[in-house]
Amino acid sequence: MSGGLTLDPSSLLGSGPTQIERRARHMDIGAVPVCAGALGETIWLACGDGQLRVFGPDGAMTPHKAHRGAILSMAMVPGEDALLTGGDDGRFLRVAGDGTVAELAHHPRRWVDHVAAGTGGRIACSVGRAVHLHDGDGQVHALDHPSTAGGLAFDAKGGRLAVAHYGGVTIWSKEKRGWKPATLKWAGSHTGVTFSPDGRFVVSTMQENAMHGWRLRDKADLRMSGYPSRVKGWAWAGALPWLATTGADQAILWPFDGIKGPMGRSPLQLCWSVPSLVTAVAAVPGREIVLAGFATGQVVFSEIDAMAEPRMVKRSAGAPVIVLTCTPGGRLLAADEDGCMLWADLSAI
Amino acid sequence: MTASTQVPVTVLTGFLGAGKTTLLNRILTEQHGRRYAVIVNEFGETGIDNELVVDADEEIFEMNNGCICCTVRGDLIRILGGLMKRRDFDGIIIETTGMADPAPVAQTFFVDDDVAARTRLDAIVTVVDAVNLATHLNEAHEAAEQIAFADVILLNKTDLADTAAIAAVEARIRTINPYAKIVHSARCAVPLDQVIGLDAFSLERVLEVEPDFLTSDHDHEHEEEITSISLAADQPLDPDRFQFWFGQIIQRFGPDILRAKGILHLAGEDRRYVMQGVHMLIEANFLGPWPPGSRISKLVFIGRNLDTMNLAEGFASCQVD
Numbered sequence: 001m002s003g004g005l006t007l008d009p010s011s012l013l014g015s016g017p018t019q020i021e022r023r024a025r026h027m028d029i030g031a032v033p034v035c036a037g038a039l040g041e042t043i044w045l046a047c048g049d050g051q052l053r054v055f056g057p058d059g060a061m062t063p064h065k066a067h068r069g070a071i072l073s074m075a076m077v078p079g080e081d082a083l084l085t086g087g088d089d090g091r092f093l094r095v096a097g098d099g100t101v102a103e104l105a106h107h108p109r110r111w112v113d114h115v116a117a118g119t120g121g122r123i124a125c126s127v128g129r130a131v132h133l134h135d136g137d138g139q140v141h142a143l144d145h146p147s148t149a150g151g152l153a154f155d156a157k158g159g160r161l162a163v164a165h166y167g168g169v170t171i172w173s174k175e176k177r178g179w180k181p182a183t184l185k186w187a188g189s190h191t192g193v194t195f196s197p198d199g200r201f202v203v204s205t206m207q208e209n210a211m212h213g214w215r216l217r218d219k220a221d222l223r224m225s226g227y228p229s230r231v232k233g234w235a236w237a238g239a240l241p242w243l244a245t246t247g248a249d250q251a252i253l254w255p256f257d258g259i260k261g262p263m264g265r266s267p268l269q270l271c272w273s274v275p276s277l278v279t280a281v282a283a284v285p286g287r288e289i290v291l292a293g294f295a296t297g298q299v300v301f302s303e304i305d306a307m308a309e310p311r312m313v314k315r316s317a318g319a320p321v322i323v324l325t326c327t328p329g330g331r332l333l334a335a336d337e338d339g340c341m342l343w344a345d346l347s348a349i
Numbered sequence: 350m351t352a353s354t355q356v357p358v359t360v361l362t363g364f365l366g367a368g369k370t371t372l373l374n375r376i377l378t379e380q381h382g383r384r385y386a387v388i389v390n391e392f393g394e395t396g397i398d399n400e401l402v403v404d405a406d407e408e409i410f411e412m413n414n415g416c417i418c419c420t421v422r423g424d425l426i427r428i429l430g431g432l433m434k435r436r437d438f439d440g441i442i443i444e445t446t447g448m449a450d451p452a453p454v455a456q457t458f459f460v461d462d463d464v465a466a467r468t469r470l471d472a473i474v475t476v477v478d479a480v481n482l483a484t485h486l487n488e489a490h491e492a493a494e495q496i497a498f499a500d501v502i503l504l505n506k507t508d509l510a511d512t513a514a515i516a517a518v519e520a521r522i523r524t525i526n527p528y529a530k531i532v533h534s535a536r537c538a539v540p541l542d543q544v545i546g547l548d549a550f551s552l553e554r555v556l557e558v559e560p561d562f563l564t565s566d567h568d569h570e571h572e573e574e575i576t577s578i579s580l581a582a583d584q585p586l587d588p589d590r591f592q593f594w595f596g597q598i599i600q601r602f603g604p605d606i607l608r609a610k611g612i613l614h615l616a617g618e619d620r621r622y623v624m625q626g627v628h629m630l631i632e633a634n635f636l637g638p639w640p641p642g643s644r645i646s647k648l649v650f651i652g653r654n655l656d657t658m659n660l661a662e663g664f665a666s667c668q669v670d
Contacts, residue, residue, distance in 0.1 A: 032434045048434030070434040088403075088431055109404060111431060128406065147408050148427060166410055166423060188413045189423050207426070207461070208413050230462060 011311065012273050018312050024344035025059045033335035036325040037076040037083060039097050043325055043333045043343075044083055046071040052085070052095060055333055059343045064099050067091060077117040078156075084123055086112030092125040092132075105132060105140075116161065118154030124161055126152055131163055133172070133179060141179055143172055151192035155199040164190035164204045171202065171216070184214045186221070194234060196256045197241050205231045211245065215261065222263055224254055229277055233324075237283035237290045238304045242268065244281045244290045251281050251292040253304065270302040271310045280324035280334075291332070293321025299334045299342070314342055355469040356433070358441045359545050360454055362495040363476030364485050365447035368505040372476055372537040372544070373444055374398050379541055383439040386432050388425070390446045401438060403428050407446065409453050412460060419460065419629060420453040426461050433467045440545070441468065448491050451498035452607065452627060458550070459630040472549035475499035475529075476537070479510040482518050486573070493575040496522055497607045497651045498627075499529045500549035508535035526651055527577050528610060552623040552636055555610050575607065578655045582646040584668035585616035591667040602658050603629035611648035614639065616669045 032048035041057040050067035067087030075084045081097035090107040092115065105112075107127045114126040121136030126149035133141045147166035154161050161172040161179070168185040189207035196203070201222065203213040211231050213222030224245075231247035242253040243262075250269040254262040271278065271292035280293035288304040297318025302310045319336040326332045330347035359376075363369045377385060377399045386401040408423040425443065432441060445454060451473055458470040475495045478485070485492035496502060502522055507515055519531060532543050548554055591613070599606065606628060613622040624633035648664055 032436065034434055048436065070431060072431055072434065088435075109402075111403070111428075113427065113431070148406070148424060150427075166408065187411075189410045207410065207421075207423075 011309070014312065014315065016315065018315050020344050020346065021314050021316060021342065024314075024342050027061065027341045027343075029053060029335075029339045029341060031339050032070075032337065033323040033339065033341075034071050035074050036323045036333055036335065037074060038325060038327040038331075039076060039081055039083065041327045041329050041331055042097070043327060043331060044074070044076075044095075045323065045333065045335060045341075046074040046085055050087065050089070054099070055331070055343050057329075057331065059331075059345065061341075061343075062099075064095070064101075066093055066095060066101060072111060073114045075115045075117045075123075077123070078119050084115040084117050084125070086115040086125050088112075090127075094123075104134065114149055114152045116152035116154050118158030118161070119156070120158045122154060122158045122161075124152055124154070126163070129165075131161070131172075133161060143170075143179060143181070145170060150190050151204070153193045153195055153202075155195040156197055157199065160195070160199070162193045162195060162202050164193035166190070169193055169202060169204050169214070184219060186212045188212075192232075192234075194236070194243075196243070196261070197236055198256075201256060201261050203234075203243060205234070205245075209247065213262070215263075220263070222261060224262060224267075227252070233280050233322075235281045235283040235290070237281075238288045240304075242290075242304060244270075244283060244292075246278045246281055246292075249275065249277055251278050251290050251302070253290065268304070268306055270304065270308060271300040273300045273310050273312065274298050279320045280322055282324040282326050282332075284326045284330065285328040291324055291326060293324040293334055295320040297321060297336060299324065299332075313344070313346075355467060356439070356441055357471040357546065357548075358429075358443060358458070358468050359471045360451065360473045361442060361444045361476065362449060362451050362473060362499070363447065363503075364478065364481075364489075364492060364495075366481070367447075367476040367478040368503070368537045369444055369447075369476045370396065372474075372503065372505075372539075373442060375537055375539075376442065376541060376545060381541065384437065386435075386438045386441045388428055388441065388443045390444065390449070397444075403432070405443075407449065409450075419456060421457040421460050422453045425454065425457050426464060429457075429464050429468055433463075440471070442545075448489065450491060450494055452494070455498060455627045456630055459627065459632070469548075470550040471545065472500040472547040473498050474501045474503060474544050476503045476505055477518075477522070479504050479506045479515055479518050482521070486521065490574060493525055493573065494607065496525045496529070497575050497577075499526060500547065501544055502526070502529045502531045503537065503539060503544065504531055504533050505537055506535065507533045521573070524573050525575050525577060527579055528608075528649060528651070550625070552625060552632070552634055555612060555623050555625050575651065575653055576655055577649060577651040578660055580648045580650075580661055580664045582614075582648075582664060582668050583643065585614045585644070586646055586667045587669050588615045588618075591615065594663050594667050598658060598660070598663065599626075599629050599631065602652070602654075605654050605658075606650055606652040608651045609649065611646070613646040613648070614644040 034046045036045045043055040045053045048070040052064040069088035073086045088111045092105040094102045124133045131143040150164040172179045190204040192205040209227040210225035227247040233246040251271040253268040276294040276296040278292045282291040299314035319338040323335040334342045405424045410423040412419045610625045620635040623636045
């Protein structure tokens with residue numbers, strides 16, 4: 001591929017499998033997919049049976065045993081050929097691109113619920129209410145919270161760590177004498193968190209059918225509500241950037257440009273196609289593209305443009321698509337709840 | 350097992366020392382070929398004989414849904430979600446602490462979409478100590494709440510109490526909860542099909558359990574904080590009138606109404622309208638035709654201060670004129 005992604009011209013109106021589907025690799029892995037990420041053109045899928053399944057640039061799959069129970073979370077290490085995983089066996093692992101596994105910590109009888117990786121060698125994992133922040137210099141800080149951590153995220157520079165929990169989000173900032181907390185309050189249970197790429201905003205997913213955000217400069221609230229179901233997946237997409245989210249019958253994209261971000265603005269609604277809910281979203285790094293996976297198994301592609309016509313990537317029905325990821329070069333993995341995979345090279349078509 | 354299969358969840362409640370852990374270990378060690386994941390409390394009794402044991406830490410979350418009594422167990426949402434990523438067990442058992450309020454546990458199964466899609470509450474089983482129940486009831490309100498929420502009450506240590514004492518304990522239990530199945534046991538020796546695999550929360554099961562309508566006539570030797578009221582109506586109910594009255598009751602008194610169950614004859618409808626709920630969370634549906642014979646609507650409330658809600662008059666006034 002030298003130009004852009006060339007996509008299947010399948011319009012919404014066709015029937016039967018799309019051209020991409022017919023050429024794609026399909027497999028049943030017999031395990032629940034948990035999350036996926038890309039290291040270069042290789043896609044790593046974390047699974048509920050403790051294995052990492054690695055899809056090479058040619059689509060060939062290699063399994064790697066990582067945890068003894070389920071893998072609960074995974075994070076790609078920025079700028080490195082490595083990723084982190086946490087499991088219900090209490091282990092916090094670093095896995096290199098060649099498959100070498102190193103145990104970073106072991107918390108017997110506990111679950112490592114969430115992991116996050118920042119720049120400068122900073123990494124973190126959560127075990128119940130405690131977040132263990134490994135500083136680049138080898139120090140480990142135990143950060144306590146009022147309730148179990150629902151999600152973790154570093155900002156792009158690695159100097160701040162956001163922890164979602166019941167009642168809000170705590171932002172830990174690196175200062176001369178260690179990490180200092182600041183609390184962003186909002187009633188309810190916060191189940192996930194992400195910084196905007198420029199670090200000006202932080203956004204959480206909630207137990208309710210809503211997201212909540214804050215502008216960090218002044219802690220101004222951003223209400224992102226109106227979803228018919230819970231928001232469980234998100235992806236930063238496009239140059240603006242947009243925060244693409246699941247939870248509605250289309251991918252909902254909130255604008256995060258300008259001083260106000262999404263305050264008082266309507267989101268873009270893309271990938272309209274089937275009367276079903278979006279259960280996974282993915283961006284293609286460096287491109288104005290969003291992909292949405294649906295509760296009824298379809299995968300739809302759209303350019304990020306209010307006038308864009310959505311295109312079908314996978315038209316065949318199936319179990320809810322819960323993991324969706326795409327490499328910068330256009331290699332796509334869609335995984336459904338029952339463990340059925342579709343791997344496709346969108347650039348080769 | 351595919352992701353769409355609902356995993357049954359049994360909730361074990363009961364005071365410390367009543368025999369919860371004994372029952373749990375019996376369930377786990379008996380030869381039944383089923384594999385269970387067990388969720389225990391960090392302060393719970395130790396010595397559980399199972400491979401897959403998860404520690405929970407009772408985090409009670411209020412929901413932002415305008416329902417004042419709607420609390421859920423955040424830790425259970427997280428743990429059940431994590432367990433659903435594995436596929437190597439057939440059922441889940443949640444052991445609560447002796448002092449736990451069962452409402453947030455039960456409500457978790459109504460409120461969280463993922464939990465509701467992938468698991469189903471099989472039954473709340475409360476283990477009661479036949480010798481010490483009276484003391485427990487007098488000392489802590491949680492004892493009565495655990496009985497109020499139970500689908501099955503395992504009246505344990507019956508070998509240590511005489512017949513009269515057991516009858517007295519049973520009468521007190523019936524005053525609080527006329528619905529629950531009471532099973533007698535010594536050292537929790539009870540056929541397991543009496544406590545697991547009951548599907549007690551399904552609407553179909555509401556039809557099968559005949560509440561003890563004599564309860565209200567029992568002598569009130571003890572003033573219970575939590576009581577029950579069983580209502581019957583022989584005339585069909587006006588659907589609009591009933592919905593309005595029942596909605597109002599739930600809105601006003603939801604925090605005091607712990608459980609409600611009903612089988613109703615709505616005017617102009619040949620099918621039975623079956624409902625059940627926990628506090629303000631009510632599920633209802635039409636289920637099958639009435640059997641031949643008379644169609645009597647029955648409604649049971651379990652809760653506090655029921656005598657202040659004019660339930661009998663209100664229910665009677667819902668009948669068509």
